[in-house]
Amino acid sequence: MGEKRSDTKEKILEAALRLFSKKGFRETTIKDIAKEVGITEGAIYRHFNSKDEIIHDLLISITNELKEAIVKSMEKGGNEEEIFKNIIEALIDYAFNKPESYRFLNLYHLLKEYPQVIHLPGEQILKFLNNLYAKKKLKTYPEVALAVITGSVERIFIFKERNFLKHDTQLIKRELISTLKDALIG
Amino acid sequence: MGEKRSDTKEKILEAALRLFSKKGFRETTIKDIAKEVGITEGAIYRHFNSKDEIIHDLLISITNELKEAIVKSMEKGGNEEEIFKNIIEALIDYAFNKPESYRFLNLYHLLKEYPQVIHLPGEQILKFLNNLYAKKKLKTYPEVALAVITGSVERIFIFKERNFLKHDTQLIKRELISTLKDALIG
Amino acid sequence: MGEKRSDTKEKILEAALRLFSKKGFRETTIKDIAKEVGITEGAIYRHFNSKDEIIHDLLISITNELKEAIVKSMEKGGNEEEIFKNIIEALIDYAFNKPESYRFLNLYHLLKEYPQVIHLPGEQILKFLNNLYAKKKLKTYPEVALAVITGSVERIFIFKERNFLKHDTQLIKRELISTLKDALIG
Amino acid sequence: MGEKRSDTKEKILEAALRLFSKKGFRETTIKDIAKEVGITEGAIYRHFNSKDEIIHDLLISITNELKEAIVKSMEKGGNEEEIFKNIIEALIDYAFNKPESYRFLNLYHLLKEYPQVIHLPGEQILKFLNNLYAKKKLKTYPEVALAVITGSVERIFIFKERNFLKHDTQLIKRELISTLKDALIG
DNA sequence: GATGAATGAGATTTCATTCAT
DNA sequence: TATGAATGAAATCTCATTCAT
Numbered sequence: 124m125g126e127k128r129s130d131t132k133e134k135i136l137e138a139a140l141r142l143f144s145k146k147g148f149r150e151t152t153i154k155d156i157a158k159e160v161g162i163t164e165g166a167i168y169r170h171f172n173s174k175d176e177i178i179h180d181l182l183i184s185i186t187n188e189l190k191e192a193i194v195k196s197m198e199k200g201g202n203e204e205e206i207f208k209n210i211i212e213a214l215i216d217y218a219f220n221k222p223e224s225y226r227f228l229n230l231y232h233l234l235k236e237y238p239q240v241i242h243l244p245g246e247q248i249l250k251f252l253n254n255l256y257a258k259k260k261l262k263t264y265p266e267v268a269l270a271v272i273t274g275s276v277e278r279i280f281i282f283k284e285r286n287f288l289k290h291d292t293q294l295i296k297r298e299l300i301s302t303l304k305d306a307l308i309g
Numbered sequence: 310m311g312e313k314r315s316d317t318k319e320k321i322l323e324a325a326l327r328l329f330s331k332k333g334f335r336e337t338t339i340k341d342i343a344k345e346v347g348i349t350e351g352a353i354y355r356h357f358n359s360k361d362e363i364i365h366d367l368l369i370s371i372t373n374e375l376k377e378a379i380v381k382s383m384e385k386g387g388n389e390e391e392i393f394k395n396i397i398e399a400l401i402d403y404a405f406n407k408p409e410s411y412r413f414l415n416l417y418h419l420l421k422e423y424p425q426v427i428h429l430p431g432e433q434i435l436k437f438l439n440n441l442y443a444k445k446k447l448k449t450y451p452e453v454a455l456a457v458i459t460g461s462v463e464r465i466f467i468f469k470e471r472n473f474l475k476h477d478t479q480l481i482k483r484e485l486i487s488t489l490k491d492a493l494i495g
Numbered sequence: 496m497g498e499k500r501s502d503t504k505e506k507i508l509e510a511a512l513r514l515f516s517k518k519g520f521r522e523t524t525i526k527d528i529a530k531e532v533g534i535t536e537g538a539i540y541r542h543f544n545s546k547d548e549i550i551h552d553l554l555i556s557i558t559n560e561l562k563e564a565i566v567k568s569m570e571k572g573g574n575e576e577e578i579f580k581n582i583i584e585a586l587i588d589y590a591f592n593k594p595e596s597y598r599f600l601n602l603y604h605l606l607k608e609y610p611q612v613i614h615l616p617g618e619q620i621l622k623f624l625n626n627l628y629a630k631k632k633l634k635t636y637p638e639v640a641l642a643v644i645t646g647s648v649e650r651i652f653i654f655k656e657r658n659f660l661k662h663d664t665q666l667i668k669r670e671l672i673s674t675l676k677d678a679l680i681g
Numbered sequence: 682m683g684e685k686r687s688d689t690k691e692k693i694l695e696a697a698l699r700l701f702s703k704k705g706f707r708e709t710t711i712k713d714i715a716k717e718v719g720i721t722e723g724a725i726y727r728h729f730n731s732k733d734e735i736i737h738d739l740l741i742s743i744t745n746e747l748k749e750a751i752v753k754s755m756e757k758g759g760n761e762e763e764i765f766k767n768i769i770e771a772l773i774d775y776a777f778n779k780p781e782s783y784r785f786l787n788l789y790h791l792l793k794e795y796p797q798v799i800h801l802p803g804e805q806i807l808k809f810l811n812n813l814y815a816k817k818k819l820k821t822y823p824e825v826a827l828a829v830i831t832g833s834v835e836r837i838f839i840f841k842e843r844n845f846l847k848h849d850t851q852l853i854k855r856e857l858i859s860t861l862k863d864a865l866i867g
Numbered sequence: 868g869a870t871g872a873a874t875g876a877g878a879t880t881t882c883a884t885t886c887a888t
Numbered sequence: 889t890a891t892g893a894a895t896g897a898a899a900t901c902t903c904a905t906t907c908a909t
Contacts, residue, residue: 519707519792521705521707521708522707601791602791602792604839605787605788605791605839606705606788634860634863635856635857635859635860636848636853636856638840638845638846638847638848639837639846639853639856639857639860640860641836641840642833642836642837642839642840642857643829643832643833643836643857643860643861643864645832645836646829646831646832646833646834646835646836646837647828647829647832647833648832649832649835649836650827650828650829650831650832650835651825651828651832653828654824654827654828659824660824660825661824662822662824667822667825670821670822670825671821671825671828671829673821674820674821674825674826674829674864674865675829675864677820677864678829678860678861678863678864678865679860679864
């Protein structure tokens with residue numbers, strides 16, 4: 124019974140993520156979500172107080188998930204160059220393995236003001252880059268490096284989604300990692 | 310009279326761009342736009358058949374403007390390295406000088422709300438990169454290079470808008486240009 | 496077991512009375528009542544067929560309680576003047592000792608939301624006043640006297656609830672009783 | 682055109698007053714009001730921002746109207762006894778001539794918390810009673826007197842509405858005025 | 868061209884009531 | 889008896905678009 128409850132709640136979150144990332148926040152209605160789950164609109168409100176709460180819950184869990192992925196990639200160890208490559212790999216993997224979550228995040232941050240409560244995944248990376256910079260191992264400012272990294276990954280993701288990239292995903296990944304490493308490290 | 314007409318029409322487009330880029334498409338109402346211009350809702354429909362038409366008109370003119378800026382930057386001449394740098398400079402300048410237009414474009418393309426029939430400014434750049442690649446002067450695939458370039462510029466723009474970048478704009482611009490050049494050319 | 500059943504039923508009625516009198520009928524939800532009792536919505540329907548039934552049950556029992564209080568006060572005996580004073584005292588005491596019940600009654604009858612099939616407590620008083628009037632001991636029509644009595648008590652109650660009355664409750668009570676007696680009897 | 686605008690707004694207020702006073706606030710829907718006026722729900726919102734705003738606007742205008750009636754009755758002059766009688770007459774006349782407004786006021790104050798902004802009509806009367814009391818011309822405390830006056834008028838009004846009073850309105854009015862005068866003044 | 872009232876469709880949210888467990 | 893998820897109807901409010909003036 125406890126199962127059932129979290130089951131529906133989970134289904135709502137999954138459906139909402141799918142729809143938000145496909146159609147946007149405003150364009151996705153509570154009715155859409157309900158229909159996708161196979162319940163009625165009213166039932167949504169047993170599990171969430173508002174549409175905004177659904178969005179916020181998704182934001183929190185996705186942000187944490189991505190942060191964790193980054194932290195985990197940094198903890199895999201190796202020298203700084205390897206850690207750098209691991210981070211980028213983690214970003215790409217997250218984008219490609221959880222495209223809806225990744226898309227949701229980009230959408231949210233483009234559309235909504237940052238609530239200062241949320242710690243962004245980028246913060247983790249920035250700390251590492253600051254450290255590299257202090258050691259003179261970064262070719263540019265940490266913030267610029269962060270922009271290049273996260274911006275490149277996002278665009279690669281979008282290009283892939285739109286079928287602008289003919290090459291194999293693994294190939295693209297290796298290519299991007301090595302390009303960014305050469306561009307920023309050394 | 311023709312003057313006057315296009316005057317109001319122009320004002321509507323400007324107001325709409327300002328509001329769309331600040332609040333989003335759905336969040337901006339026809340009434341908002343009318344108020345910003347200083348006319349009433351009904352008057353908007355003298356100049357446009359629908360809200361979507363306003364959006365579409367903006368998309369066309371902004372896309373063309375950016376494409377032109379890129380083309381012009383490529384026509385400035387010089388060797389390939391200089392052209393490469395000119396293109397990136399043109400992108401950054403466009404983003405920083407016409408932030409609303411640049412934001413509009415990003416918003417539009419991320420939302421996928423509207424059909425994407427438009428030829429993107431990136432196509433111009435891609436041709437140039439393809440050419441470089443054929444001459445073995447590009448360190449990675451043209452599509453990857455395009456992703457790195459456009460993604461980096463977008464992120465720098467977002468960081469600047471959110472005050473994540475402390476450094477002077479000109480400094481950042483030079484930094485990004487040289488970083489991307491070293492990363493991709495040679 | 497019969498005990499237990501009427502126990503929960505009683506708790507529901509008490510909680511409902513508390514909430515209805517504080518927030519109004521429509522503003523109080525079944526969920527509110529259930530929460531106040533410490534059960535869930537569905538459980539309410541084991542004891543009552545509908546929200547209206549709860550309201551109706553409360554109306555009946557409160558009306559009877561007040562009627563009884565009035566009848567009892569009239570049966571205490573004494574001369575007519577004493578009975579008159581006893582009735583008013585009973586009304587005031589009921590209002591001050593059972594404010595939620597008294598408020599419920601006023602709310603119910605003012606709203607006219609529900610059918611008013613109930614015999615009002617005032618009827619008891621009216622009989623007594625009719626009798627006084629026949630004996631030429633009432634200074635005005637019985638209906639007017641009833642209006643003055645019940646209206647005054649209600650307003651005193653409201654003023655007290657809203658802290659418009661600085662004086663001690665007992666003092667106010669004596670004051671109102673003697674004022675009404677002088678005004679109506681003799 | 683300005684005519685038309687205030688025309689509809691006025692019609693909405695009239696319809697709303699009629700319905701609120703007959704059915705209560707929650708029981709009256711925006712759709713009810715719109716239907717009564719002969720427009721659609723959406724049209725209401727060109728004239729008012731919310732249902733609450735309609736209620737608030739009505740509260741303000743009715744409160745002012747009643748206050749004015751009281752003030753005007755006090756300014757008619759005469760000795761204190763005459764002023765006292767004039768006030769009560771003004772109250773009764775207001776209740777009987779504007780039953781919907783009077784009912785609205787009672788309903789509002791029973792259901793809603795007092796917003797401290799609103800100055801109640803009773804305040805005007807209380808000042809006068811305080812003055813009488815200081816001169817030893819009032820038989821009881823001013824607050825008690827106010828409760829008796831306003832409570833009696835309200836009940837007379839309710840009795841009349843429910844056909845509990847057989848006598849002629851004018852007779853009742855004279856009767857109540859003289860009863861209250863004898864009860865409170867001297 | 869311009870106004871602004873009105874429409875009509877749809878979105879979010881609420882809640883009494885039902886029902887499977 | 890009790891739970892709480894789900895329904896379904898209705899309420900408030902929004903807004904692109906139309907239309908009489």
